[in-house]
Amino acid sequence: MIKKRFFSVFIVLLFAGCSTNSVTSAPHPTSNSLTSVPPSVPAVTLTPSPEKTITENCLTVQQNETSLRNVASGTILLFPISSESPAILMDVNREKKYELPSIGDGQVSLDGDKFAYIEQVISDQNETTVFVLWVVDARANVLSKIKFDQNDEIWKLLDARSDIPIISPMDKNFYLGQLRWLDNERVILTTDTYSKLLVVNPFTRLRQIVSNELPLLDMFSFPGGPWWRVEYSPDLQWVAYAYDEAGVSPGIIVRDVVSQKDLWKSPGGEDNRPVWSPNGKEVAVVGEGQLYLVDRYGDAKPVLPIDVHQQVVSPSWSPDGQHIAFWNRNEQATYSLIIYEIQTGKLTNYCITNPYHDVPLWSPNSQQVIVNKNVDTGSIFIDLPQKAAYKIQELPNTTILGWMNSLP
DSSP states (O other): OEEEOOOOSSOOOOOOOOSOOEEEEOOOOOGGGSSSOOOOOOOOOOOOOTTOOEEEOOOOEEEEEEOGGGTOOSEEEEEESSTTSOOEEEETTTTEEEEOSSOOEEEEOTTSSOEEEEEEEEOTTTOOEEEEEEEEOTTOOEEEEEEEOTTSHHHHHHOOOSSSOOOSGGGGSOOEEEEEESSSSOEEEEESSTTEEEEEOTTTOEEEEEEOOOTTBOOEEETTEEEOOEEEOTTSSEEEEEEEETTEEEEEEEEETTTTEEEEEOSOOOSOOOEEOTTSSEEEEEETTEEEEEETTOOEEEOSOTTSOOOEEEEEEOTTSSEEEEEEEOTTSOEEEEEEETTTOOEEEEEEEOTTOOOOEEOTTSSEEEEOOOTTTOOEEEETTTTEEEEEOOOTTEEEEEEEOOOO
16 A cells, blocks of 8 residues: 655544444525525625724744744644655644654644544555544554544445536545534544535544535536535535626625525625635635625624725634734735734734745634744744744654643
8 A cells, every 4th residue: 555645734633433423414404404594785885994903013033943832832733745744743842753653645634633534555466545634642652543544334324426527536436524523522524525524523433425516616626636625604504605607707696505505795705715714603704805704694894994905815714713824925026924913893904925825724722823934934833922933943754733732
């Protein structure tokens, strides 16, 4: 067997053991399962309040590199640049490293206590793929492990992709990917059947297929699996997804799958994944460069003021749900880090720039942010209470892709 390793800046997943799993196929929810469902809301571009302003609180990045142990706490996930090297969990304060049993695409749980990821293993002999879902703690101890292949019940329920051209023999394989924690107990995965997703509780081993009508779903295929964005709320009753409509710029639809009504359509989408708040009550969506917070009733609150050049990318909620960090491109084509405070509506530009505008990485206590490594600046650690920024001492041949609580 040859392990095929692939990475992403988004981190997710879970699992363990290999015993019999129960599988359910979720029916379409009915309107009786939810009260006070609003009618369909047409696409509307809301005008931000002119009173909004962005306060500049420019942080000077210390030029001398500093060790993370001097400024941070917790455990960070280090992904190797080379696929031949192991992924590492490093306890920042103890500077102890723990090697993961394998490597793959994943995410830290919302409580910061678990890291879940999916490993893809390909057999050269019969060109079949096996996916292994892992959940580990901050010391890389395996909490759960589940293997999926074409002999699994799930494969039979999902059906092979019939609407995508077969480019290579690998396209016939079972596919799981784009993994995300719904809460601290369940993970959701995309499959190789468009709009069908798999929800798994790796600790109880319960599995559920989620399938709903998603009009105008934007679909794009590539060898080895589909590429599309469908992001469900934790209660699975509403969803945000990328749409593609003839004659209209692509964007995001927020849809109630209980009433089967669209709640909101963005005026234009760009290449940004919708991001749910930790409590699942709002979803952050980018439309025509503006960042919107859309609630359960389709009310969309724009974040940036109207007199600011808007080209938001890579929004990231803090674990406590109180802040959103994102990059905004100004008229000089520079991306600056801005943090939005949910309760007050305050916007702060910290004047930290990054030509690659990767997703800001929050600490488990929501007090610090790491801007991931790039060739121009290196990784930058930002301490919000202390109003300080540091260039992190280089961690050779790795990229920081997760931040967990440490075990005692």
